[in-house]
Amino acid sequence: MAAPTHADVSDLAGRVVLITGATRGIGLGVARHLGTLGVRVGVTGRKPERVEETAVTLSDVGVDHIARALDVRDGDGTVEMVGAMHERWGRVDGLVANAQSFRPVTPLADVSADDMDLLFDTGPKGTLWSMQAVVPFMRERRWGRIVTMGTALGLTGAAGYGPYAASNEAIRSLTRTAANEWGRDGITVNCVLPASARHRLNPDADADRKAVFDAMYAEHPLGRDGDPEDDIAPVVAFLLSDASRYVTGQTVGVDGGGIMRA
Ligand SMILES: NC(=O)c1ccc[n+]([C@@H]2O[C@H](COP(=O)([O-])OP(=O)(O)OC[C@H]3O[C@@H](n4cnc5c(N)ncnc54)[C@H](OP(=O)(O)O)[C@@H]3O)[C@@H](O)[C@H]2O)c1
Structure with missing residues (x-):
């Protein structure tokens, strides 16, 4: 029998990971968490001022990073971003395809072509362009997450989330195809279903809106919202580590069991 290799969840120091949509919410939490583990991160977001704020935040906590304003729909720009990461650090190990734009909650009967285009262009299509940008570098080293x-x-x-829900199911489908196509290259591909919504609640929201938000957790098994950095990011880190090397094509709920309410 081969000697055990002790695949490790703490092997992340020095790895290079692109996180799209990392200027707030889950993406920012993932960037901060990975940074504290010694990961060198490329971070993107749409709004230049938020990208600058993020760069300052990451510098303050000593995270080696490249921050760039980049729309996830821009495939050529993503190739350039990943090229810059490779030029600076000599490797690209991971991708967290996190960016997606949203539209207000709308009944299916009223959904427009623009709504569908925005969700699909920034969801599955943006995810695919990001995957295509990192995979050549991962193949080179026969290792990728x-x-x-x-x-x-x-x-x-x-109800009300038709384009968002459909575009995210397309992302899960792409995840499985990618896992099948790139597994022999040493690349694993998995999908996280997170729940961490408090950062989306406007602090000035009225009492009714806050009550709707709190009610979401009334029958939630763990009874609370997830924290981007402390609840969601550690599971993402596991999926980026060597310890998850026999996990691919999977969907992992990181929602405190919230889906069981449905
Ligand atoms: N929060 C949840 O409970 C939850 C639940 C299920 C799934 N998710 C998924 O998890 C991911 C993150 O969610 P979140 O709540 O953290 O989102 P969020 O708070 O809305 O943050 C989205 C991030 O993506 C960026 N972004 C948006 N559109 C972009 C685009 N077209 N190109 C590049 N960057 C873009 C934003 O940058 P700007 O600020 O510059 O726009 C921001 O940094 C999303 O894919 C979402 O679908 C979240």
Whole structure:
């Protein structure tokens, strides 16, 4: 029998990971968490001022990073970003395909072509362009980790979230195809279904809106919202580590069991 290799969850120091949509919420939490583990991160977001704020935040906590304003729809720009990461650090090990734009909650009967285009262009298509940008470098080293983001609303078919839910199910489907196509290159691809929504609640929201938000957790098994850095990011880190090397094509709920309410 071969000697045990002790695949490790703490092997992340020195790795290089692109996180799209990392200027707030889950992406920022993932960037901060990975940074504290010694990962060198490329971070993107749409709004230049938020990208600058993120760069300052990461510098303050000593995270080696490249921050760039980049729309996830821009495939050529993503190739350039990943090229810059490779030029600076000599490797690209991971991708967290996290960016996606949203539209207000809308009944299916009123969904427009623009709504569908925005969700699909920034969801599955943006995820695919990001995957295509990192995979050549991962193939070179025969090692790579890709984590995509989906939503439990895609599984439950939540009313009002049609384009968002459908686009996220397309991301889960791409995740499985990518896992099949790139497994022999040493690349694993998995999808996380997170729940961490408090950062999306406007602090000035009225009492009714806050009550709706709190009610979401009334029957939630763990009874609370997830924290981007302390609840979601550690599972993403596991999926980016060597310890997850026999996990691919999977969907992992990181939602405190919230989906069981459905
Ligand atoms: N939060 C949840 O509970 C939850 C549940 C299920 C799934 N998810 C998924 O998890 C991911 C992150 O969610 P979140 O709540 O953290 O989102 P969020 O708070 O809305 O943050 C989205 C991030 O992505 C960036 N972004 C948005 N559109 C972009 C685009 N077209 N190109 C590049 N960057 C873009 C934003 O940058 P700007 O600020 O510059 O726009 C921001 O940094 C999303 O894919 C979402 O679908 C979240």
